[in-house]
Amino acid sequence: MFKIGQGFDVHQFAIGRPLIVGGVEIPHPVGLVGHSDADVLLHAITDAVLGAVGKGDIGTHFPDTDPSYKDADSAELLKQVWEMVNAAGYRLGNVDATIIAQKPKMAPYIPQMRERVAELLQGELSDINIKATTTEKLGFTGREEGIAAMAVVLLVKETS
Numbered sequence: 275m276f277k278i279g280q281g282f283d284v285h286q287f288a289i290g291r292p293l294i295v296g297g298v299e300i301p302h303p304v305g306l307v308g309h310s311d312a313d314v315l316l317h318a319i320t321d322a323v324l325g326a327v328g329k330g331d332i333g334t335h336f337p338d339t340d341p342s343y344k345d346a347d348s349a350e351l352l353k354q355v356w357e358m359v360n361a362a363g364y365r366l367g368n369v370d371a372t373i374i375a376q377k378p379k380m381a382p383y384i385p386q387m388r389e390r391v392a393e394l395l396q397g398e399l400s401d402i403n404i405k406a407t408t409t410e411k412l413g414f415t416g417r418e419e420g421i422a423a424m425a426v427v428l429l430v431k432e433t434s
């Protein structure tokens with residue numbers, strides 16, 4: 275049995291924040307703002323996993339009103355979601371994700387992001403695809419006000 279889910283997330287840039295995308299810290303003059311570490315890519319992937327199994331979204335599971343998630347490591351949040359989904363009998367089919375950012379250049383960091391996502395979702399590296407695109411200087415991403423990310427996740431459950 276196959277289940278598919280999609281996720282989308284946006285975070286705003288601010289001075290004095292680290293830039294963490296796909297579990298990788300990227301040197302940049304500004305970082306993303308959030309209640310958590312604001313890892314926009316891991317949030318989109320988490321939402322896609324939750325969407326596939328019909329379990330709401332990241333905010334349902336980890337509310338931004340809960341002080342225990344202040345500055346949370348988004349990799350830990352995804353790990354918790356994956357443990358729940360894996361315990362229900364699903365394994366990873368594949369992930370395809372896109373980071374939408376004018377700057378910085380994501381390409382040098384994508385191999386590390388893929389490694390991290392593969393580890394978190396107990397999947398094969400070849401089943402994790404992460405892409406990046408600018409918006410040709412258009413819109414909020416083009417003005418470098420923030421970063422968006424989208425993800426599609428396919429899950430597989432063996433049925434007897």
Ligand SMILES: Nc1ccn([C@@H]2O[C@H](COP(=O)(O)O)[C@@H](O)[C@H]2O)c(=O)n1
Pocket residue numbers: 374375376377378379380381382405406407408409410
């Ligand atoms: N933040 C980004 C955006 C893009 N890339 C890479 O550059 C290629 C060209 O991007 P366009 O938006 O001009 O089509 C894109 O295919 C990515 O490989 C990037 O690394 N980081």
Ligand SMILES: C[C@@]1(CO)OP(=O)(O)OP(=O)(O)OC[C@H]1O
Pocket residue numbers: 283284307308309310311312313317332333334336337338339343344345346
């Ligand atoms: C991750 C959580 C929880 O710390 O906070 P944020 O970092 O603000 O991220 P968002 O994508 O707005 O949604 C989920 C939140 O509840």
